[in-house]
Amino acid sequence: MSVANVFQIVKCPITCHSFNKDRSEVAICPNTNEIQIYKKNGNKWELGSVLKEHDKLITSIDWAPETDRIVSCSQDRNAYVWKRTATGWEPTLVILRINRAATVVKWSPQENKFAVGTGAKNVAVCYYDEKNNWWRSIHINKLKSTVLSLDWHPDNFHLAVGTADSKIRVFSTVTDEAISSNKKIKSVGTLISENKVGGWVHGVAFSPSGNVVAYCGHDSSLSFLYRDTNEVVTLKNKDLPYLALIFTDEHHVITIGYDCCPILFEETSAKNWVNKGKLDQGEKKEEVVSNAFNKFRQMDTRGQENNDDSSLPTTHQNTINNIKIYAGTRDAVTSFTTSGLDGKIVVWDFDLASALSKLKI
Secondary structure, three states: OEEEEEEEOOOOOOOEEEEOOOOOEEEEEOOOOOEEEEEEEOOEEEEEEEEOOOOOOEEEEEEEOOOOEEEEEEOOOOEEEEEEEOOEEEEEEEOOOOOOOEEEEEEOOOOOEEEEEEOOOOEEEEEEEOOOOEEEEEEEOOOOOOEEEEEEOOOOOEEEEEEOOOEEEEEEOOOHHHHHOOOOOOOOOOEEEEEEOOOOEEEEEEOOOOOEEEEEEOOOEEEEEEOOOOEEEEEEOOOOOEEEEEEEEOOEEEEEEOOOOOEEEEEEEOOEEEEEEEOOOOOOOOOOOOHHHHHHHHHHHHOOOOOOOOOOOOOOOOOEEEEEEEEEEOOEEEEEEEEEOOOEEEEEEOOHHHHHHHOOO
């Protein structure tokens, strides 16, 4: 496992990030109500646009690669779809109809709809209303707590939802035929399955085939739901809780979270998942700085007044809260990106054979 590039984009936590299709631009939220879009110039990232429409902290961003549209949601209970124009980025209102914060948003695989998880105990499935030039929403209301995570099935129809009541649910959503008919949709959200977890469900992901749902709980567990038999395989780990995960292929999963480094899991045989260890086997880097400078740096980044070296032996120096596929396909990931509370975006090259040969738990 190797780190391709480390970009210290900002000096504050990055709440979320998302790249465009050719990876020449990245949208981030620097823990504010703004979306900052950076353009790549050589080996550096330069600020290009700042999108200001939300009133409160932006909680999630997703950039659709094919349609080149950005969707964002915020604690201000709103979501916007941003479209690139000759003069910049133009927002289109999403009619969410919620009375609590929007917590997470994700485009469907075909990019003709998206789902917004909320603190109002529901999920808003949104589709475009061409007649009124806005995005309508229809609610999945069969929830009992705040939505923390969600992921679309490859079929563009089913949706996995993780919530703060320690449950993972799979729902049906809106058919493509109903969207293309441009008629008002009256109902959505048939419950397909429901399973209990040992804590808040921070992250959820479908496998490339859609046959397995992986999800991580606040009890440091990682579970796999096999949809054909409804069987659940759960690993209880000694790591700190995971916050998100991705499949790199049908039999491998990478998690990130409070341990500040990616962790690899492998299905070594049918329904037998194993924690293969941490992908970041870094060592502390020697750094020569003045005592005065180090003192003020510690006060600024960690609230510490002493000048003791408390840096971590990992690339990220704080919690990782976001992971995205960077290169490859959904069933053959060759690199991925992470961002976290240290203000870094890290691009990781991922070669499975090389990674497995170097790992240790």
